[in-house]
Amino acid sequence: MSALPAYASTGQRIWHYTFRYVICGFILFFLIAPILTIIPLSFNAEDFFTFTPEMLALDPEGYSLKHYQDFFTSGDWQKALKNSFLIAPAATLLSTALGTLAAIGLSQSHVPFRRAIMAILISPMIVPLIISAAGMYFFYSRIGLQGTYWGVVLAHAALGTPFVIITVTATMVGFDRSLTRAAASMGADPVTTFFKVQMPLIIPGVVSGALFAFITSFDEVVVVLFLGSAGQKTLPWQMFTGLREQISPTILAVATIMVAISIVLLTVLELLRRRSERLRGLTPS
């Protein structure tokens, strides 16, 4: 399929182009179109969720930034934005620090009960969010953490750690153990070895793990919906209520901003992946 051979019959040619441009084109369109549609709609001058005739005629009258203005001036949205940026970094810091340590521990050659430990550490990623939310709601209200900032941060940190573990362990796989031995043989203590030798090499994995943890917390809505009180209302929560109750076009402006954030994160991740492969001497694929 990669390249159509010169001897291909007409039927094969038709199928090749149909498959590539019609079938796959349609599926890729299905994947990307919803996201691309909301971007122009967020500049709608009217409070509609569909393209107005002015917009289709590319009339500047049909476009405006009023929904963005709405987002940046509305108290509710600004509070939600602030909460999101208070919760996500704290959760990221916690899960990255603990997750990196554990990943280093897990990649040692002799770890007792490795499978069992791994299963427990990965479990927050496997258990459906609604079950995690239910359990945490019951348990955190017993110990007085329900409806508090730290309750949400702890919960989000727990949900983010599996991603940190997976990305950091993946970086550790290519790590050359003789480097730490070399450092030790030259008199470096374990802490110095870690910061001078190991850390610079695994940092891309740590950063992409942190990004995953950040996006997990930043996008998370189920757990915060149950665990948080009005004081912890995050951006996704505000969107959720907006979508459920009175859907306002401001949501589309918020959505567009979040798509922009995703694109930035995706780019950073890709750059990190390439850097990591270069550092570990693998050829980029």
Place this chain on the structure above:
Amino acid sequence: MSASTTPVSPNTVSRSDSTPLTQDGQPLKRSLAKALRREKLRALMLISPLLIFIIVSFVLPIGDMLFRSVENNIVRDTLPGTVRALSDWDPTVDELPDESVYAALADDLMLAQEVKIHTRLGSRLNYDQPGISSVFRKSGRAIKRLDNEAAMAALVALEPAWNTPQAWATLRDMKAWPAQFPATAQSYRNWMAWLKSEEGDDVDPTQLVPHGFTYAALVHDLQKMPAAKIESFVTSTNTDAAALFTNLAGNIADLPNDDFKAQFAKIDKGWVQADNWQAIKRLSPSITDSYFLASIDTERTAEGITQKPENERIYLRLFVRTIFLSMVITCSCILLGYPVAYLLANLSVRASNMVLILVLLPFWTSLLVRTSAWKVLLQQQGVINDLLVWARVIDEAGRLVMINNMTGTIIAMTHILLPFMILPLYSVMKTIAPSYMRAAKSMGASDSLAFWRVYFPNTVPGIGAGSILVFILSIGYYITPELVGGTSGVFISNRIAYHISSSLNWGLAAALGSILLLLVLALYWTYDRIVGIDNVKLG
């Protein structure tokens, strides 16, 4: 002289030639074991902070949920005396409990309404016995007006000393307390709690006599005791106790009661219905399976465990719908994901990276952004309907209903989960050498035969991995069905959320959650067997 026969220093060569020694004189074996142990310990120390963190913040909460699905202390804690009195009552005989149970109930409710927990018990019992919560609500209001002085008056008439705090101090000091006076002891505890709630800490209960309910309990305890036992109190060396019981001894059977049974019947007919009592009796143990029974649309009745009537069965249907919709979503993901993965695996590196971005961008975009996009696209005044009307495929009146139903859930969730199918499929297809297909074709297979006999079987592991992943994610989904599913497109998760935040039936939510968790863990176990836990890849 060869080196092997030269005795070197005693440090490096063993004395008994079987145990080599290290530089510091330790046997090598022990030294190595020590080093290994140190390494294991170091690994565990690095892991332990996170392990402890995850156990406290995540595993314990899950355990708490599992525990809540069977926990049932509320009846025992709210009606302790009643539960004890009911232990003699046989629920299978279609008969009401005797007066002592009603007396204990009055006593327990007196305290329960004082600390305002009787309605909570009513709502709990109402899950299993619809209608009983109003019985409790009504009784809570009426309980203060119950006549309860008859037993007290009769006792004091026979022996005036019973009206003194000293009589109760004597009773509490007797060897027979509390074993021989179980109802009285329970009632006395209730009364002290009631007094504390009513009057605060300033009142000393030892300076007072309890209220009438406790005297009623005393009369019931005495009436259940064998006459010889009471005779032994009278003749005992404890003169204070003997004095209390001397005048009572012959008259115990004739002591009156307040007929709480009749009084309760007047408050609410529910108290003279045997099925309400059967429900209380059934739910008095501290562990219950009633939530699990309710989760699978069954209930425990006099005839044992039975299916609920057809129109009340909701959870099994919801489980079936959740599994069915997840299967439909998984199948659509296979159908849509396979061609894209194939394209990705067969394009040049540069082109496939471009296509991969189109797959990863939705993957990285917030779930709520994608859900809101579908909400905008699919609504009746939305983009797709407008487009179809404009293209004259449908007319203005025939706008399609694609949201707030099953269709909405399927479309939106297929879109959201599609990357989870494409990525594992792609990683499997990348490893299939193109020479297989060429070999098949060189031996005369047609394009489709070569595909189905050679290429497709090689991709089955990828389909399996992707399907299980999509299926696991799908059956636990909450947000998207909630927003685009209406009523016909919601999953079991939505019901769990409803029971946590709206109906407050936490036990049922926990039981439904436990069943869902079990389902996911079973699937995950399968996934681990097929793909391996360590092979989870991101992006």
